[in-house]
Amino acid sequence: MRRLGQFVEIIVGAAFLWSGIAKLLDPSAFLSAILTYEVFSYKVSVIASLGVPYLELCVGACLVFRVIIGGARLLAVVLLVLFIILLSQAAMRGLDVDCGCFGSSKKSSEAGFFWPIARDVIMLVGIGLGIVAGVNANGNREK
Amino acid sequence: MKSVREACVIIVVTGLCGVIAFFAHPKAPAFHVNELEVELEEVLRFEEAFWIDARSDEDFEKGHLEGALSLNEERWEEQIVDFLDAWNPDAPTVVYCSSQACLRSYEVAERLKAELGVENIFVLKGGWEKLAEVEIVEGANQ
Missing domain, CATH: 1.20.5 (Single alpha-helices involved in coiled-coils or other helix-helix interfaces)
Known part of the structure; x- marks a missing residue:
């Protein structure tokens, strides 16, 4: 169980790394994607366009290389919940958004909101599995 | 903890x-792009304006403002020649892209300013969506 949890977390970490690198290659494209959500002001979006990719890189690297894992799990959960909320509100408002999940992509009215939300939920479950496996492993060690 | x-x-x-x-x-x-932005109402008060469409070639072909010239980052080297042939330095240059969230118009305006020294240049606030909203063009095709 512990090994499965670690494996799934490494996969999730790799996805975060990929996502962070894709966004860092073109922060302006990612900024455009954030603005399509019509939630944040321009200045907040500029900060997010440079901050979120590095946050994803750090979280991804920590999950893959198994360092400061508790903080990385916490931030991964916060990020994924935030992404799910942003995508859901855009879907409910019928916005024509660019997901921006892995850099700039197609507008979600064309590509659909289902897959980006489902992907985030799957990653959230992966982190949950890692947490449960970690807790179980610690419990067994204490016994 | x-x-x-x-x-x-x-x-x-x-x-x-x-x-x-x-x-x-x-x-x-x-961090600051507002200094280039101009409202459509203000542009309509200009005696004349030189329009630049910064959207993709595909969007330009679907529809564009009459008289607008296509200039985007993807085909900059080819299109800049057409721009230089057609550009009227006496008229304000107004760049638009698809919507307020689109940043291509800012990139094109900044590049024209930096590389060609175009001073009298603006970015249309709201872009193509704004033009469609006031029915200057037909339908936002984004």
């Missing part, structure tokens, strides 16, 4: 990287 402390460490590292990227990343977005 340990996890929160660790998360704070990651956030601090991220913040530092973000600040460095803001100053060093070649594609870092500008």
Whole structure:
């Protein structure tokens, strides 16, 4: 169980790394994607366009290389919940958004909101599995 | 509690990287873009305007403002020749892209300013969506 949890977390970490690198290659494209959500002001979006990719890189690297894992799990959960909320509100408002999940992509009215939300939920479950496996492993060690 | 402390460490590292990227990343977005922005109502008061469409070629072909010239980052080298042939330095140059969220018009305007010294240049606030809203063009095709 512990090994499965670690494996799934490494996969999730790799996805975060990929996502962070894709966004860092073109922060302006990612900024455009954030603005399509019509939630944040321009200045907040500029900060997010440079901050979120590095946050994803750090979280991804920590999950893959198994360092400061508790903080990385916490931030991964916060990020994924935030992404799910942003995508859901855009879907409910019928916005024509660019997901921006892995850099700039197609507008979600064309590509659909289902897959980006489902992907985030799957990653959230992966982190949950890692947490449960970690807790179980610690419990067994204490016994 | 340990996890929160660790998360704070990651956030601090991220913040530092973000600040460095803001100053060093070649594609870092500008923090202030409003100085180039102009409302459509203001543009309509200009005696004449030289329109630039910064959207993709595909969008331009679907529909564009009459008289607008296509100029985008993807085909800059080819299209800049047409721009120089057609450009009227006496008229204000107004660049538009698909919507308020689109940044292509800012990139094109900044590049024209920096590379060709075009001073009298503006970015249309709201872009193509605004033009469609007031029915200057037919339908937003984004």
